Amino acid sequence: MSILLRFQTIEDKDKHEAVRRLVEGSTGDFNFSFMMVLAVMMATLGLLAGNEAIVIGSMLVAPLLYPVLSLGLGISMSDYSLISRSSWTVVKASLLSVFAAAATTVFFTFSGVSFGLNDAIALRIESSLLYLVVAVVSGLAMAYALVKPRLSETLPGVAISVALIPPLAAIGVGVAWLSLPIIAGAAMMFFVNVFGILAAATLSFSLMDVHGEQKTAAVVIAKEERRVEREDKKASTLPETEAKQVA
Known part of the structure; x- marks a missing residue:
């Protein structure tokens, strides 16, 4: 059996589960954003300290791979709702990561800790x-x-x-240091990685014939939107509830 046929023998239940995981994992809610900030802070500290172990740890924490893969899934299914949703999550997460990395770098710079260009940053x-x-x-x-x-x-x-978080952290470091070469080099690496993952994921999902999973994606998206709405509403009403209890 050829490799291509292997992709087409995947069971429907496994396709359903993969779509569910990707859609849920690409939801740009507070949990996603919080983990992204923590991951990029870890990566930034690892880059500044020249500690690859910390940088590797940040890659395990970050959930950014999911919306990139979800975008590939949306393209393979011609699902414009999923494409738009995943694209926005990637853009928002990237901007948030750069800001967090820059803020972390500035904070430690003004704290009197001296950093400079090292091998860890140069690699990114x-x-x-x-x-x-x-x-x-x-x-x-x-x-x-x-x-x-x-x-x-x-x-x-x-x-x-695959390195997505370290280049974003390096961009933030470049912004904090006002270093155009670092910003440009890290941005190029980030876009190269995103393009490679996206192209491969789109091809893979197309070979798996996931086009029929549009309904599954729509159901999970609607479910996730309701969940996020409930959590946001609960978070917004919590201060009022506490105030009433104190009174």
Whole structure:
């Protein structure tokens, strides 16, 4: 059996589950944003300290891969609602990450801690064809592992292999240092990685014939919107409830 046929033998229930996980994982709610801020702060501190272990840890915390893969899913299904939703999550998360990284860098700079360009930062501002290939391979691996429950334990390894958070952190460092070369180099690496993952994910999901999962995606999106609305409403009414209890 050829490799292409392997993609077409995936069971419908596994497709349903993969779509559900991607749609839920790409919901740009408070939880998503909070984890992104924590991840990029870790990555920024790791870059400034030149500590790769911290940088690797940040990749495991960040949920940014999900909306990128969800965008590929939306393209493969021609689902404009999912495309718009996922794109906005990626853009919002990226801007938030750059701001958090810049703020973290400025804070420690004004605290009297001296930092400079090191190997960890330099690695995130030099993109090449090799990184594009890594992103493509990672996108293929992530998309395939999502529809294969037995391969789910490999997802953290894939998250480490493709660098999305470190370049965003490096952009923030460049903004804080007013360094155009760092900003441009890190931005190029980020876009190369996103493009590679997106292209691979779109191809993978197209081969899996997930076009029939549009209804599943729509149902999960509606469910997620209701959940976010409930949580936001609960959070907004909490101060009033506490005030009444005190009174």
